[in-house]
Amino acid sequence: MKRRSVLKLGASAALATPFLARAALASDAIKIGAVAPKTGPLAGGSAVTHWPNVRLWAAQVNERGGLMVDGGQRMVEIIEYDDQTNPGETIKAVQRLATQDEADFIIAPYGTGLNIASAPIFARYGYPQIAVSAITDQVADLSSKFPGMFFTLGSTSTFVEDVVGILSDMRDAGQLSGSKVAMVNVADAFGIELATAARPLMESAGFELVYDTSYPLGTQDLSPVVKGAKAAEPNAFVAWSYPPDTFGLTEQAVIEDLQVEAYYTAVATCFPAFGARFGAQAEGILGAGGVDPDSQAFKDYAAAHMAVTEAAPDHWASATTYASLQVLEQAIESVGLDRDAVTEHLRGARFETVLGPMSFNDQNFNEAYWTVGQWQDGVFQGVASRNRDGAKTVRVKQGWSA
Amino acid sequence: MDIFITGLLLGGTYALIAMGLNLQYGVARIMNLANGEILVAGGFTAFWFYTAGQLSPLLTIFVAAPLAFAVNWVIYRVMLEPLVRRAKNRGQLEVDSILATFGLSFVAVGIMLAVFGGDYFNYAYLAVPVNLLGDTYALNRVMAFLAAVLICGLLYLWLNRTRAGLSIRAIAVSPESAQLVGISTRKLAAIAFALGGAVTAVGGVLISSFLTLDASTGVIFTLKALIIVIMGGVGDVRGTIAAALLLGVVETFVAAVIDPGLTLAAAYTLFILILLFRPQGLFGKKPA
Numbered sequence: 001m002k003r004r005s006v007l008k009l010g011a012s013a014a015l016a017t018p019f020l021a022r023a024a025l026a027s028d029a030i031k032i033g034a035v036a037p038k039t040g041p042l043a044g045g046s047a048v049t050h051w052p053n054v055r056l057w058a059a060q061v062n063e064r065g066g067l068m069v070d071g072g073q074r075m076v077e078i079i080e081y082d083d084q085t086n087p088g089e090t091i092k093a094v095q096r097l098a099t100q101d102e103a104d105f106i107i108a109p110y111g112t113g114l115n116i117a118s119a120p121i122f123a124r125y126g127y128p129q130i131a132v133s134a135i136t137d138q139v140a141d142l143s144s145k146f147p148g149m150f151f152t153l154g155s156t157s158t159f160v161e162d163v164v165g166i167l168s169d170m171r172d173a174g175q176l177s178g179s180k181v182a183m184v185n186v187a188d189a190f191g192i193e194l195a196t197a198a199r200p201l202m203e204s205a206g207f208e209l210v211y212d213t214s215y216p217l218g219t220q221d222l223s224p225v226v227k228g229a230k231a232a233e234p235n236a237f238v239a240w241s242y243p244p245d246t247f248g249l250t251e252q253a254v255i256e257d258l259q260v261e262a263y264y265t266a267v268a269t270c271f272p273a274f275g276a277r278f279g280a281q282a283e284g285i286l287g288a289g290g291v292d293p294d295s296q297a298f299k300d301y302a303a304a305h306m307a308v309t310e311a312a313p314d315h316w317a318s319a320t321t322y323a324s325l326q327v328l329e330q331a332i333e334s335v336g337l338d339r340d341a342v343t344e345h346l347r348g349a350r351f352e353t354v355l356g357p358m359s360f361n362d363q364n365f366n367e368a369y370w371t372v373g374q375w376q377d378g379v380f381q382g383v384a385s386r387n388r389d390g391a392k393t394v395r396v397k398q399g400w401s402a
Numbered sequence: 403m404d405i406f407i408t409g410l411l412l413g414g415t416y417a418l419i420a421m422g423l424n425l426q427y428g429v430a431r432i433m434n435l436a437n438g439e440i441l442v443a444g445g446f447t448a449f450w451f452y453t454a455g456q457l458s459p460l461l462t463i464f465v466a467a468p469l470a471f472a473v474n475w476v477i478y479r480v481m482l483e484p485l486v487r488r489a490k491n492r493g494q495l496e497v498d499s500i501l502a503t504f505g506l507s508f509v510a511v512g513i514m515l516a517v518f519g520g521d522y523f524n525y526a527y528l529a530v531p532v533n534l535l536g537d538t539y540a541l542n543r544v545m546a547f548l549a550a551v552l553i554c555g556l557l558y559l560w561l562n563r564t565r566a567g568l569s570i571r572a573i574a575v576s577p578e579s580a581q582l583v584g585i586s587t588r589k590l591a592a593i594a595f596a597l598g599g600a601v602t603a604v605g606g607v608l609i610s611s612f613l614t615l616d617a618s619t620g621v622i623f624t625l626k627a628l629i630i631v632i633m634g635g636v637g638d639v640r641g642t643i644a645a646a647l648l649l650g651v652v653e654t655f656v657a658a659v660i661d662p663g664l665t666l667a668a669a670y671t672l673f674i675l676i677l678l679f680r681p682q683g684l685f686g687k688k689p690a
Contacts, residue, residue, distance in 0.1 A: 039520075039618045040618050044520060044521060044618070046520070047520030048521055048522070187663050215662040216662075216663065216666040218622050220415060224405075225657065227408075228658065247524055248612075248613070251526075255539070271522070277525065277526060311521070
């Protein structure tokens with residue numbers, strides 16, 4: 001009885017919570033659906049990377065009068081749903097956007113799991129899905145099953161390859177004084193996939209994993225992990241981590257004075273909050289992502305992001321999220337609101353974005369993206385990329401003195 | 403030794419997380435599923451004061467605690483007291499309060515999202531190493547541990563050495579009989595609930611100095627608190643402390659000696675063992 005009432009309440013609360021934000025716009029506005037976490041475990045990440053860019057893009061499009069469709073300009077109207085980081089809710093929201101709200105287009109959700117979970121429903125209703133925060137090695141498989149699904153941010157193996165590549169280069173240049181690597185990962189789909197991909201690559205590059213362990217998502221005390229890594233006396237420390245533990249591991253590394261010549265944490269290292277939290281201690285920290293912050297396009301984008309959303313973009317997926325919306329915008333302006341035609345156009349055309357030109361190969365995969373960045377003089381700079389210009393030289397991590 | 407101290411420090415954190423819920427559940431008989439949100443709100447307050455005015459979290463406590471006390475008192479009076487009044491027995495009150503506070507947790511998350519946004523927040527306070535018995539520890543964790551000792555000690559003394567504490571313990575044991583000897587159950591239960599909220603918020607203030615929080619993280623703390631309160635025995639301060647420290651030491655031991663990936667498994671194994679062999683909790687009394 002008790003359990004049943006709890007479940008019932010859970011269900012009704014879940015139905016009631018999606019926030020519905022509709023701007024009161026003219027009825028002929030182009031309806032763009034958006035579903036991503038506003039609550040739940042991924043909410044912190046989407047609040048930095050996803051939602052601000054959706055708002056920025058809509059504000060900019062409407063400011064210049066809307067999208068050019070069939071010879072006339074039409075404003076865009078964003079219909080937002082919170083999926084509570086729950087794949088079931090993502091699917092329901094996409095379905096609702098397609099059937100009830102009759103959205104013209106739907107922005108891809110946030111997070112690898114949520115994107116893959118909702119891919120069948122995007123495909124069923126014939127919506128193109130330009131995924132950003134979805135990093136996987138299943139691109140070929142997914143894009144053959146779901147021809148409207150596109151990938152912009154890269155794949156698991158390239159992210160790992162480039163980290164191992166940087167470590168190899170540092171060792172060859174004499175910047176790493178040995179081949180001992182301490183590797184840890186969050187025990188979650190993302191962390192496990194990256195760690196699994198990294199083990200053979202590390203080995204074949206001649207690195208010795210002197211410490212290799214995982215920790216559960218939401219671990220409140222990471223000091224045993226960092227102490228264990230320190231005791232193994234590594235030359236490099238690599239953590240396939242999520243936002244809360246990226247902060248937690250680094251704080252412990254500072255406290256334990258973990259002396260390594262290369263220090264890498266994955267997601268959220270590129271967040272403005274990371275630089276704000278660690279200041280000068282962040283100098284030399286490597287992380288997933290990167291951009292070329294010195295390019296004029298990025299500078300303009302960051303300034304607009306700041307002006308519209310009152311927050312700075314992160315130096316990785318923020319700009320890619322915005323670029324994915326530019327791609328959608330250019331495709332709509334080229335071929336109109338016919339979704340099949342837009343999908344077809346996405347496959348063949350080349351788009352101008354804040355990151356530079358973007359196009360998709362025969363697996364719907366964008367082959368130009370950033371993989372590794374590093375905090376250098378207070379800015380998170382891209383240091384490794386696939387087919388993007390502007391990578392900076394990697395620096396050796398020089399202790400933690402603030 | 404290193405493992406033991408690290409474990410104790412983590413245990414102190416856990417005690418901070420669970421102590422408030424113990425008061426709310428043990429005395430006021432409200433299974434408060436919005437407890438974690440109060441903790442996160444305390445953390446937000448500390449963050450806000452620290453970033454806006456460089457105010458030390460140790461001073462923020464004196465703002466957060468009275469504020470949380472007032473808010474929780476109002477929540478109890480307005481929202482929960484009607485449930486207490488209409489409940490025919492303890493079981494019904496539990497179901498009702500679980501449902502009501504579950505809803506409240508959504509509201510609290512929504513309010514925090516609206517006020518603070520969904521971003522991660524943290525700040526650097528006392529994130530410096532301190533040397534104890536030849537090993538290094540984070541000063542902010544040591545400080546939180548000392549605060550936990552202080553808070554738990556004061557609570558224990560208050561409950562066991564004062565008249566108000568005696569009345570509160572009487573309510574915890576038997577609300578009906580307590581009324582017979584002239585104790586105002588209504589008033590004291592509200593105070594116990596509000597005090598529980600204040601302790602939780604103080605825990606949040608201290609924890610925010612070393613954990614990264616966001617508006618949605620509350621539920622993690624609620625679950626941890628629930629496990630600790632049930633392991634320690636409902637309504638007993640000593641039980642919560644013992645369970646929190648035990649959990650901290652066991653998790654750290656497993657992480658350091660076996661594998662950090664097994665800490666959750668170890669925590670739940672401990673939980674199951676205690677439920678199997680001492681279902682009333684470490685310090686709980688067997689139901690008569």
